Amino acid sequence: MKIHEYQAKELLGAYGVPVPGGQIAETPEEAYEAAKAYGRCVVKAQIHSGGRGKGGGVKLAATPEEARAIAEAMLGMRLVTKQTGPEGKPVRKVLVTEAAEGEKEYYLAVAVDNETAGLVIIVSAEGGTEIEETAASHPERIVRVPVSVYEGFHAYEGLEVARALGLTGALRSALTGILQGMIRLFLEKDCSLVEINPLVLTAEGQLLALDAKINFDNNGLLRHSDVAALRDTGEEDPKEVRASEYDLNYIRLNGNIGCLVNGAGLAMATMDIIQKFGGEPANFLDVGGSATTERVTAAFEILLSDPQVKAIMVNIFGGIMKCDIIAEGIVAAARTIGMTVPLIVRLEGTNVERGREILKASGLAVISAEDMADAARKAVNAAGGAL
Ligand code: GDP
Ligand code: MN
Numbered sequence: 001m002k003i004h005e006y007q008a009k010e011l012l013g014a015y016g017v018p019v020p021g022g023q024i025a026e027t028p029e030e031a032y033e034a035a036k037a038y039g040r041c042v043v044k045a046q047i048h049s050g051g052r053g054k055g056g057g058v059k060l061a062a063t064p065e066e067a068r069a070i071a072e073a074m075l076g077m078r079l080v081t082k083q084t085g086p087e088g089k090p091v092r093k094v095l096v097t098e099a100a101e102g103e104k105e106y107y108l109a110v111a112v113d114n115e116t117a118g119l120v121i122i123v124s125a126e127g128g129t130e131i132e133e134t135a136a137s138h139p140e141r142i143v144r145v146p147v148s149v150y151e152g153f154h155a156y157e158g159l160e161v162a163r164a165l166g167l168t169g170a171l172r173s174a175l176t177g178i179l180q181g182m183i184r185l186f187l188e189k190d191c192s193l194v195e196i197n198p199l200v201l202t203a204e205g206q207l208l209a210l211d212a213k214i215n216f217d218n219n220g221l222l223r224h225s226d227v228a229a230l231r232d233t234g235e236e237d238p239k240e241v242r243a244s245e246y247d248l249n250y251i252r253l254n255g256n257i258g259c260l261v262n263g264a265g266l267a268m269a270t271m272d273i274i275q276k277f278g279g280e281p282a283n284f285l286d287v288g289g290s291a292t293t294e295r296v297t298a299a300f301e302i303l304l305s306d307p308q309v310k311a312i313m314v315n316i317f318g319g320i321m322k323c324d325i326i327a328e329g330i331v332a333a334a335r336t337i338g339m340t341v342p343l344i345v346r347l348e349g350t351n352v353e354r355g356r357e358i359l360k361a362s363g364l365a366v367i368s369a370e371d372m373a374d375a376a377r378k379a380v381n382a383a384g385g386a387l
Pocket of ligand 1: 042044049050051052053054058098099100101102105128129197198210211
């Protein structure tokens, strides 16, 4: 789950990370009132996407009147950034924040480290809006320091990071404090990313987080109602919102073959085999082991509502999940919403015969497959051939 910059800064502030003062505004008038408290301020579009600065979503205002005018133009616009795609994202809120004068911009992040099965601190002395370019052209300027989740964060690791950033003296301990806060937040709230970009060094010699991004592991939300309350479904793909209502594990991807699978491992294998035959999956969708007809129907609705989907491949290995339940779901979905694209079905396992009979008796135009490879080959063909 993603949250907005203003929410991320509030959380970081609660964990001892210095952040500039700010107020959220949903109307130009509110922006004007907020700006009065700051004099010079920055008006920032709150959307779940980075690259706002370059896209025109971060603007400096010298007076409250100017802040109002900027907010007026920003609120309601669709902000296009490198990360939003050409359709952009609507701006519903702006953050009015104290303008800080940074002398230098740093990049700081705490992320999951697959290599060490722990955390990793990622830093660069060349933070700011060019960080992606730096990472691509000068990867050696991005420094990674692994952190054990068992032992936690040691002060000497802070020193190592400070050295990499060229920070000395009091700034070294300030940086260590910030990193400690980020790591504690990461672990306590089950984050998957805590990022500050930029962290600036002000003329007064203070380190300040000007922008923040925090992502959470959805599996941890159950035990953090405070975090779950930060969710803004208006920022999410409506298909993903609907999937979460039915407890379906759905992630939209860029291809044209919709997949409906039971079990995360089988879902991964299904995506792999589609690619092996030259196709691209349109989504990851795991209906899980306890799919009811209702949930299977919802899953089909989600797949069929995606104009990108040109064929659907159902790949079920019936275990706890029985093939006849899936077959009933397919038939029910076809009856209520109509199957508008070719449907390729591979069923195996518990009650497979009953499942096949249900499909046959329904009169639905189902392309049945012998095995996974056969299903993938047929799905790629039905979707218009290898890409
Ligand atoms: P992003 O482009 O979505 O990552 O949005 P940021 O919040 O990082 O803003 C983009 C850039 O605007 C930052 O990298 C800073 O260089 C600049 N910026 C943001 N806030 C301030 C501020 O308070 N003062 C100054 N001088 N620059 C700022
Ligand atoms: Mn940023």
